[in-house]
Every structure is written in C-alpha cells, then in structure tokens.
Amino acid sequence: MRSASTGEAKQRSAPGTVSARPGQLLGGPWLLTGHDGRLTVYVHIDGAVLRWTESAAGERGWAGPDVLPAKDIDRLTVVQGRNHYAHLLGRRIRPRADGRTNVDVMYATQYQTGRPTTQWRSLGNPFKDVDEAAGTGAPAAAVASDGALYVCVPTGAGGVALRREDKRGRWEGWDRLQASGGTGGPALAATSSGLVEILVPTPAAALRLRQSEPGGALVPGHEVAVRPLPGSATALETAPDRLTHYLTDARGGGVLAVREDERPVPLGGDPGDGRISAVRASAGGLDCTVLAVRGADDTVHLGICRTERERSGFRWTGTGMSCAGDPALAIDGRGGAAVVAVGTDGRPVVARQEEGGGLTFGDWSRV
Numbered sequence: 001m002r003s004a005s006t007g008e009a010k011q012r013s014a015p016g017t018v019s020a021r022p023g024q025l026l027g028g029p030w031l032l033t034g035h036d037g038r039l040t041v042y043v044h045i046d047g048a049v050l051r052w053t054e055s056a057a058g059e060r061g062w063a064g065p066d067v068l069p070a071k072d073i074d075r076l077t078v079v080q081g082r083n084h085y086a087h088l089l090g091r092r093i094r095p096r097a098d099g100r101t102n103v104d105v106m107y108a109t110q111y112q113t114g115r116p117t118t119q120w121r122s123l124g125n126p127f128k129d130v131d132e133a134a135g136t137g138a139p140a141a142a143v144a145s146d147g148a149l150y151v152c153v154p155t156g157a158g159g160v161a162l163r164r165e166d167k168r169g170r171w172e173g174w175d176r177l178q179a180s181g182g183t184g185g186p187a188l189a190a191t192s193s194g195l196v197e198i199l200v201p202t203p204a205a206a207l208r209l210r211q212s213e214p215g216g217a218l219v220p221g222h223e224v225a226v227r228p229l230p231g232s233a234t235a236l237e238t239a240p241d242r243l244t245h246y247l248t249d250a251r252g253g254g255v256l257a258v259r260e261d262e263r264p265v266p267l268g269g270d271p272g273d274g275r276i277s278a279v280r281a282s283a284g285g286l287d288c289t290v291l292a293v294r295g296a297d298d299t300v301h302l303g304i305c306r307t308e309r310e311r312s313g314f315r316w317t318g319t320g321m322s323c324a325g326d327p328a329l330a331i332d333g334r335g336g337a338a339v340v341a342v343g344t345d346g347r348p349v350v351a352r353q354e355e356g357g358g359l360t361f362g363d364w365s366r367v
C-alpha cells in the first residue's frame with residue numbers, strides 16, 4: 001500500500017493467508033459498497049481490523065487483507081452514509097496505574113475504497129468520572145443524509161448518550177438522551193431525508209427516539225410492545241421516511257418486523273444471538289427485502305419477502321454455510337445483493353444474487 005497521506009494512519013498489507021483465526025474474531029464482518037461500486041469486507045480481531053477490497057466491481061478477485069491497527073479497541077462497528085465514506089467506531093479500554101481503566105470512544109474514517117483510514121481520534125466519554133465512564137458500552141452509529149455522523153453509547157445506568165456532528169462537520173458535546181432502563185446497545189438509522197431514529201431495547205419494550213426535522217433533537221416517541229434481543233436490531237428504509245426495524249424477539253426467539261403505527265409482524269426463523277442484516281434488492285423488477293442472520297445452528301440463514309409485504313409471505317432459506325460472527329448484506333456494483341460471512345477457518349466468503357428473474361444466491365466463494 002502506498003504511503004499514507006497527511007492525517008491518515010499507517011497501515012500495512014498482509015499476506016493473503018492472514019485470517020481471523022477461530023476464537024480470535026471480535027466483531028463483523030461488515031460489507032460496504034464504495035463510490036466505484038467495489039465491495040469492502042471488514043473483520044475485527046484483537047488489535048486490528050482486517051480489510052479485503054474487491055479488485056473490480058462485481059468480480060471475484062479481492063485484494064488484502066490490509067491490517068488496520070486498532071490497539072486497545074475491544075468493540076467495533078462500521079457504518080456508511082450516502083457519501084459512501086466508511087466510519088469505524090470503537091470502544092477503547094486502557095489500564096490505569098491505579099488498577100482502574102480509562103474508557104473512551106474512538107473513530108476513524110475511510111474516504112475512498114481501498115485507501116488508508118484516517119488516524120484514530122477520540123470522542124471522549126459522556127462521563128468525566130473514571131468509574132462512571134467505565135460503564136460506557138459499545139458505540140452504535142448512523143450517518144445523516146448531509147454526512148453528519150451520529151454516535152450513541154449505552155451507559156452503565158441503562159441510559160443512552162449521543163454525540164454528533166453539526167452541519168459544518170464540527171462535533172457537538174455529549175448529550176444524555178431521554179431514555180432509561182436500556183438493556184443493550186441502541187440501534188441507529190437515518191432516512192433519505194435526513195431524519196435519524198434510535199431504537200433502545202428495554203426489559204419490557206423498545207423505546208423509539210426520533211427527530212421531527214433534520215438536525216433536530218431526538219425525542220421519545222411511542223414505545224413498541226416488543227422485547228428486542230439486545231444487539232439484534234437493525235433498520236431499513238422501506239418507504240420514503242419510513243423505517244422498518246428488524247429484530248429478534250427475546251420472548252419468542254423469532255424475527256419481528258416493526259414499523260410505526262403498525263402491529264409487529266412475526267417473521268419466524270431460528271436466529272442466534274447476533275445482529276440482523278437487511279437490504280433492499282430488485283428481483284424480476286420487484287422491490288424485495290433480504291435479511292441475513294446467523295442461525296441457532298451457527299449457519300447463515302437468508303429471509304426474503306416483498307418490501308413491506310411481510311404478511312403476504314416471508315420465506316427463510318438455510319444456506320448450510322457455517323459461520324463465525326454475523327453475516328452482512330450489501331448491494332454490489334452490478335446492482336445485485338451480496339452476503340458475506342466469516343467461515344469457521346476465519347476467512348470471509350461471499351455469495352451473490354444470481355442473474356435472472358428470482359432472488360436466489362449462487363455458490364459461496366472465498367474472499
């Protein structure tokens with residue numbers, strides 16, 4: 001890899017044999033599509049993020065893995081906005097001389113496919129007290145349509161704290177939101193018009209916080225009478241300014257689809273304890289939604305339906321691909337859906353939507 005430019009972290013290319021060895025995987029994979037249509041796979045291991053980059057859009061060739069240093073970062077997420085920038089956010093834990101730990105939130109940005117990320121920068125912590133700060137959980141994030149990054153963390157007391165960029169890209173201070181009793185990480189999403197929404201799991205329900213205008217305050221809305229399994233929820237814009245939240249029902253174990261002013265729709269399935277990935281894809285000219293989960297049997301399961309027509313029929317398919325971590329979906333440079341998983345040997349594998357009238361996936365190929 002060429003020398004990093006000013007403000008970019010030095011990274012090294014690693015031999016193609018580098019992988020997330022069994023037991024080493026900390027998070028991921030994540031699958032993003034760049035400006036040029038090329039896919040990028042990210043996998044979090046101890047002390048680093050491994051990154052594989054598609055050689056050409058829609059092709060089987062891949063470069064990498066590149067090793068992106070991530071020292072002391074124990075939890076990570078990777079998000080992307082409409083500008084296609086990749087934002088890496090993590091919780092950094094460092095030991096203190098007095099036996100306690102310093103905890104802060106870190107972020108780095110990759111502006112172009114295959115290029116180095118910026119240096120890791122700290123967003124601090126919502127709490128100044130060391131012991132209170134130690135209870136801060138893993139960050140979650142979303143990118144508004146204007147490119148502003150929103151970062152949320154759960155606090156040790158069951159609350160949620162937010163830090164975000166303003167319209168000029170300057171960071172505002174930490175803000176403690178009107179949420180309490182949280183049992184896990186919040187799930188963030190942004191609509192195409194710039195409205196950000198947060199879903200907070202609680203012991204009895206899911207609390208929604210939403211903006212009434214782009215850049216506005218996030219205020220509580222109606223609670224949803226479902227109990228999300230912490231860490232499972234994801235959201236997809238399924239109509240203009242309308243989000244559908246997909247989550248695992250902590251009471252029944254299956255997947256639920258949740259939309260504002262509608263009753264939750266049970267989708268069944270046998271998901272494990274990980275996150276759900278969701279994407280909209282075209283199949284024979286029809287607008288469809290695809291879900292990917294790691295099943296209770298530790299294999300990749302795919303769910304498909306017409307977008308917002310879950311009640312008319314939702315179909316689950318087991319792929320038989322054993323995986324570590326949770327699979328991820330994206331739309332590739334050809335306009336078809338792609339799913340990535342980390343195999344039990346620690347190497348990512350990808351399956352793509354086949355050309356034709358239906359929404360079927362081809363064979364798995366190693367990255």
